[in-house]
Amino acid sequence: MSSSDRSGQEGVSGDLVSRVASSILNEPRTERLGEAALPDRHRIEEMVELVRHLVFPGFFGPRGVAKDELPAHVETLLSRIRAHAYEQIRSVLRYVEDIGPDQADNPLCARCDAESRRIADAFLERLPELRDALALDVQSAYDGDPAAAHTDETIICYPGVDAVFAYRTAHILHELGAPLLPRIICEQAHMRTGIDIHPAAKIGRSFFIDHGAGVVIGQTAIIGDNVKLYQGVTLGAKSFPKDERGRVIRGQKRHPTIGDRVTIYAGAVILGGDTIIGDDCVITGGVFITDSIPPKHIVRQKKPELVMRTNREASGA
Amino acid sequence: MSSSDRSGQEGVSGDLVSRVASSILNEPRTERLGEAALPDRHRIEEMVELVRHLVFPGFFGPRGVAKDELPAHVETLLSRIRAHAYEQIRSVLRYVEDIGPDQADNPLCARCDAESRRIADAFLERLPELRDALALDVQSAYDGDPAAAHTDETIICYPGVDAVFAYRTAHILHELGAPLLPRIICEQAHMRTGIDIHPAAKIGRSFFIDHGAGVVIGQTAIIGDNVKLYQGVTLGAKSFPKDERGRVIRGQKRHPTIGDRVTIYAGAVILGGDTIIGDDCVITGGVFITDSIPPKHIVRQKKPELVMRTNREASGA
Amino acid sequence: MSSSDRSGQEGVSGDLVSRVASSILNEPRTERLGEAALPDRHRIEEMVELVRHLVFPGFFGPRGVAKDELPAHVETLLSRIRAHAYEQIRSVLRYVEDIGPDQADNPLCARCDAESRRIADAFLERLPELRDALALDVQSAYDGDPAAAHTDETIICYPGVDAVFAYRTAHILHELGAPLLPRIICEQAHMRTGIDIHPAAKIGRSFFIDHGAGVVIGQTAIIGDNVKLYQGVTLGAKSFPKDERGRVIRGQKRHPTIGDRVTIYAGAVILGGDTIIGDDCVITGGVFITDSIPPKHIVRQKKPELVMRTNREASGA
Structure with a gap:
């Protein structure tokens, strides 16, 4: 055992532990330990990646999909996107309604679940429209930048296309009434690209x-x-x-x-x-x-x- | 074996190897192969994440911690933070003192270890103060931005809150005398947020x-x-x-x-x-x-x- | 099985699947499902990291390499860099020539492979020059910033040094005639650093x-x-x-x-x-x-x- 490991094993003073614990109990603004339903940033990133696979198939995600395999491929992607979207929307709705994990019989639960299903389904329905919009954005990126050799280049590596993709995805969720989630999607793109677009x-x-x-x-x-x-x-x-x-x-x-x-x-x-x-x-x-x-x-x-x-x-x- | 694998297996010319090796031996500014004690950016990221779990518990890190479990949860977190902090501070101090891995009997070693322990312990003691400061910062973020729906939103996804969290963490380490580590923490936040705050x-x-x-x-x-x-x-x-x-x-x-x-x-x-x-x-x-x-x-x-x-x-x- | 899993298992309507599939088939700009040879961003990131290990050995990558082990260490690194570079250059060349996975007997294949080998080998030959250039850049970073305590600090955490490292790496590949790959390398650095340098x-x-x-x-x-x-x-x-x-x-x-x-x-x-x-x-x-x-x-x-x-x-x- 190295001395750095040993250092970690030494007891932390009980006084410090209780001071930190008190500071957590006394400051409700910075603590959500009892909250079961906060959105999960990694799952949201996964969801956005799956949407990217559907919007720019082959550029991102699986390749070598033959034409006759396309419907099955699309169905799998849609199914996974809906599962992620449902899960995260349900989480933010429960969080906004302040429904804890021990409230399975809270009538709001059933309403949140139904609302999450409605939003997730409506989101899927709007994915063809999202694809259409992004095809035009990609064309604009190529037309507007003499340094672009091909529209493909703008899909593969332009931060502007990435940020607009995230914005359009988030904006649909915003229009459908999902709270917080759209903002998180846009802020994740902000972190990647330096471009800060509010989803509304x-x-x-x-x-x-x-x-x-x-x-x-x-x-x-x-x-x-x-x-x-x-x-x-x-x-x-x-x-x-x-x-x-x-x-x-x-x-x-x-x-x-x-x-x-x-x-x-x-x-x-x-x-x-x-x-x-x-x-x-x-x-x-x-x-x-x-x-x-x-x-x-x-x-x-x-x-x-x-x-x-x-x-x-x-x-x- | 694919041809791309084969390409990698072909011998690299001995002449090129010796030219690159010479260029490494002849340019001390860009080489630290013999250095045992450089800070480790992944371990530093882990440490900052653990501090984030303590400052914004539930928002980040484990959730569903009951009140009576809180002291044990806090003790575990503090213990892990100290282990990481001790390890990385010890590493930067040895690096600054230029102590190699084969110098276990160097008297500076003992001094570095003691100093690392002092800084890591003092850092832990200041975590309640860090929590207090960030609660005020979070309130300011909400008060200052009409687009924020709740203070929670600023903790969950505002790059400004992330950057100030990293700065305040790094600034305490800077005040306690840890070299280099504070700068790395701030530059990692700079990379995430585009906000460049010097820890001093x-x-x-x-x-x-x-x-x-x-x-x-x-x-x-x-x-x-x-x-x-x-x-x-x-x-x-x-x-x-x-x-x-x-x-x-x-x-x-x-x-x-x-x-x-x-x-x-x-x-x-x-x-x-x-x-x-x-x-x-x-x-x-x-x-x-x-x-x-x-x-x-x-x-x-x-x-x-x-x-x-x-x-x-x-x-x- | 949680209800969120169940939600994902529900069938997606066949109508939606066929609308999305049609939108993919009808919009060639945003689809590359049949493309076998697009560059792989994760492999490119790996390649750039390996080059970083060679340019700043010890600062990044393995440490504790003794002088007599250096040639073997360098040979391994060069060999891995060439394998990655060959693979990705071959991929972008085939992509640019629009050569599918089922065209192994296409005469362009052999030309792409030979060209990829030429570029990858020439890239390796220029790595000593890349190291020399970056040593000067690092010195400039230290000389130009009163906040830098040592040249090491600029290598370890300055985004400007990271961006210039990526640019110089990409620029060599650009000069050698590799398409697209240099741009991707620079855009990955842009994402990390907020600094946007075109590789040309x-x-x-x-x-x-x-x-x-x-x-x-x-x-x-x-x-x-x-x-x-x-x-x-x-x-x-x-x-x-x-x-x-x-x-x-x-x-x-x-x-x-x-x-x-x-x-x-x-x-x-x-x-x-x-x-x-x-x-x-x-x-x-x-x-x-x-x-x-x-x-x-x-x-x-x-x-x-x-x-x-x-x-x-x-x-x-």
Whole structure:
């Protein structure tokens, strides 16, 4: 036994144990030990991977599936997706209703189970539509990036396609009424890609985010068709209205509306629930916008004056 | 055996082997083959996960722990955290002292072991304080984001909460004198979240970073209580003083000081060790600041003039 | 059997299965079920890890290798790297040539295999050069960051060193003619680090990216020696020339050229294929540049006027 193992075997002082235990009992915000029904991030990741196998079959998941084997392959995938979705939706619904593991006879249980089944089934029904939407997104990624050699490349390795795939999956679950789960799916994609899309945002067809790190699309943003964003773009809130007790008011439209065929270049920041960027606008890099822009305009900041001086520290200078 | 396996079995030319071996022997900066005591990133990740289980029990790690089982559960967790912490601290201390595996009788060994035990024990003692601090951070995350439905959501999936959890864990180890390990913990969180906080920065209570990708908080930054940052905020250095031989001087205060109740919006850049942002200031998005701001001020850049022209390429234009 | 399992066992409607199967058959862009030869992201990650073991031996991979064991250790590593590289290059070449699994007698197969062997062997030959380049990059990381305590720290946990390691590995494969694989390697590093370097970009010696989240270096960018970038820097394209049918023209120089000994601070955006930043320039934070800068100049934006007003909402104000 190494000394590091031995160190772990030494008793921890009873005083410390009871101080930590008290701190857990006395701080309900950070403790869910009795909670049987929290969503499981690994199972959610698995579910999203299975959806990816169905949306981009062969690119991800099993290959070498012959045409006559396809229905059986699809049935297996759908069945597994439904099992995962049902399990996780049921878990978040029970968690939201605060139903513990010892409450099998709670009438809410039966309602949660039925609701989970409804959402999981409806989610499956919308997978063909999800596939259609992502085929258009993939085409936009290829059309919008001269560095892409083929649409395949965008499916295989573009973070923007990954993030939009996760958003569209999560958004369907959000529309069907699943709480929390959509947010977790989007935050897992955020972690992978640096692209932060709230699942409640509304995004049209043929959407592409290039590079993408630092993009933030807020909860109440609305985006039209054929929109292209670059890295670092924020569609955010100006400031939050507060109630008379100083608490932020939740649920209002706080994020902008973007029309069809709009391109927004790197680092542009567009804020406010009343801000509308009209169809066919181009917003150039780094622009800071808090007012609406009429359709068919190119907006740039007046070129800031550059100040140049000789670099005296330069070698040989 | 497939041909790709066969390809791997073919001999590699002896000439290439000796050129690579020479390049390893001749370049001490990139080689630590004889080093027995480098920190192990997977073990460090495990340690951080165990701390997460203790700080947010039930949210992460085992659930369904009854109240009367709590002390035993806590004792097991503390014991495992200490074993991991002891092992990794001992490893970095031996590495810093350059003690090889064949030096069991080196008197520094005993000192490293004692020091590791001291730091690991002191780290455990500070875990209740870590829990208290994070409960306040979680409350700030909920209070500061209208999109959060519950404090739970911020614990389960907010990258800002994850990054601050990792920072506070690492900062305690930094204060206790553990080298390198705190930096690795923060860089692992940086990789997960896009938020780069140096473990030596000093950050007050009730701290929240929303969205977070691209945030950089430098080594000598000081941040007060109730501060909120958005994505892309940099608290950085202006330029580095160099010694007479042109080498950067390390260890000076190079990063700003932020007062209490300050909000800094997306993409603002605040630079310099002498720069102080006073209490109750609001720094709006994209502002570039290299001088101090007195308390209770809202700072924004003069709105840059927007230049708009018709988008003639727009369809139908 | 739990009810969630049961839910998964229920039959999925035959109608849904056939709608999904049709949507797969009718949308060739998102389906590669018959493709035997797509690159495998997990195997590519393994390959990159093996290269990392060779470039930074002991820091990553096995330790405690004695000097007389080094040649055998190196030979094993080289052999495994070649096997992985051969396998993945062969896979992407067959995929690009659209050779299915049932075409063993296709004459292109033999050509792909020979080409894969050529590239894998040439890649191995260039590993000493890769090691040399990365030793200089590591030195630059230490020299350029006052927060680094030792070059080791930059190897162990700097995302900038990780991203440049992945780029240099991928760039060699790109130069040798391997399609797709280099892009996947760079995008995997992008996911880990938030730093997006296209493998076709040309980058000189002693290159350092500090912090790094949000950095984008485009496909046709050219960067000299001793260049340092900070987080959020974009070396991007101005706009894309389109052909007479409105399709973007691929393969033109669209990204800037950066001279030797240039430093570019956080968030600076430099765009355009004709834009040349001369040797010994310093580009300060947030500058937006679309024109060339002569050598030995420091460029900053004219300090934008700050507007300050009292924060009446501040507590006590």
